[in-house]
Amino acid sequence: MHARWILPVLLTLAAQRLLGLPGLPAWAADPLLPAVWIVAAALRSRERPWPLAALLIGLALDIVQEPVVGPGGIAWSAAALALNGLAGVVADRSAKAWAGFGATAGALVTLVHHLAVLPLGLGSSLSAAQVLRTAVFTGAWCGLVGLVFALDLPQRWRTLRARRLR
Amino acid sequence: MVAVSRSLVLRTLLVWAALETAAAWQVRTADGSPLVLSWLRALLEPVSWVAGRGGELAGDVGRGAGDLRRVVVENRLLRLELEALRARDLLLSEDLAAQRELRLLARDSALFSATAIAARCIFRDLPAGTMEVRTATEVQVRRDAPAVTSGGLVGRVVRSEGRRHWLQLITHQAAAAAVQTPDAEVQGLVLGGGGTLSVAYVPRQARLERETVLLSSGGDGIFPPGIPTARVVRIRETSEPFLEIGAVPAADLQSVRVVLLLPEWSRRGG
Structure with a gap:
């Protein structure tokens, strides 16, 4: 992970923390905002290194909002590995692919995190509705980011300014 | 499908195991000790059980061998005693037959007298x-x-x-x-x-x-x-x-x- 990505990642972590603040709707904490980074790594990176970044993101999320540090690293690295493999067989890089990858990442992170917490006896509970909500919201979030990438706003901005200058 | 090398899988599993262990170290059990220690105890319990059973088995085998040795010796003594009893039985049978013969002799022989x-x-x-x-x-x-x-x-x-x-x-x-x-x-x-x-x-x-x-x-x-x-x-x-x-x-x-x-x-x- 390049140093220039650290700040945005930290921002998504902070945002994820803020989504769980009291007063916000219950579903507000369902989308996994940092999932966009592992989706981006899978869809935009040409290399397929071991997902250390995802591991660090998961550990950071554990530090931010979980009682123990560790299961998040497992869940996020597992999701990143799965997305890397999926990216090798899916050629689509459109916003829909971003949404699908995001939904997959959300579901995987939730499921694997639950599995990793199970042996610790922390009383974690999981329902299909929760998994579905997380997958849908995370997919929507990642699809939105993918749409932004697809729109290529900087290019449009440069085109617009060039037209005005003429 | 991306070819997943064996080393990658092993490395991933190792990292996950380390993370799970670290998480278990943070969780405390009812008695205040880390959860990972109870896992260790749970892992070692079968080993200690097997070791204990092995010790008991070795003891049982040792006792069995001793008992077997005693039984063999006792069996040998009993065989000797049986042979002695059989020999004594033969002698007694022989003596009994001799007594019967003597009685017949005393009854039938006119020569049986006080001087015979x-x-x-x-x-x-x-x-x-x-x-x-x-x-x-x-x-x-x-x-x-x-x-x-x-x-x-x-x-x-x-x-x-x-x-x-x-x-x-x-x-x-x-x-x-x-x-x-x-x-x-x-x-x-x-x-x-x-x-x-x-x-x-x-x-x-x-x-x-x-x-x-x-x-x-x-x-x-x-x-x-x-x-x-x-x-x-x-x-x-x-x-x-x-x-x-x-x-x-x-x-x-x-x-x-x-x-x-x-x-x-x-x-x-x-």
């Missing part, structure tokens, strides 16, 4: 024609004292020493006894032949049949008269003036157990 001495046969060599008998007490039996049994004449004493007495059977090569038929018409001399008998000096014209039991006549001055001595089994005429007669002892010398020694009998005393 019962003796137990302890060794006999039928081809050689000798027998060793033993009395209950030390007694000196005179040489040539007759020895009889319920079946008939056995032989005579040739040596006496304490409780042991040696007999010369009537089948001995040098033995001879004067005999006659029950009606006293035919007389002869029974000669020993190393297991068989022959009857000599019976005239050709004598009326004698096979299976005739010859009784001692007392003419030899050694054996008392009237004792069954030999049973004729073969009669043959030859060119000689006497018949060639084969006989077997009237007494069963092979199975005789008890004999009666008659040291006080003499021709004159009767």
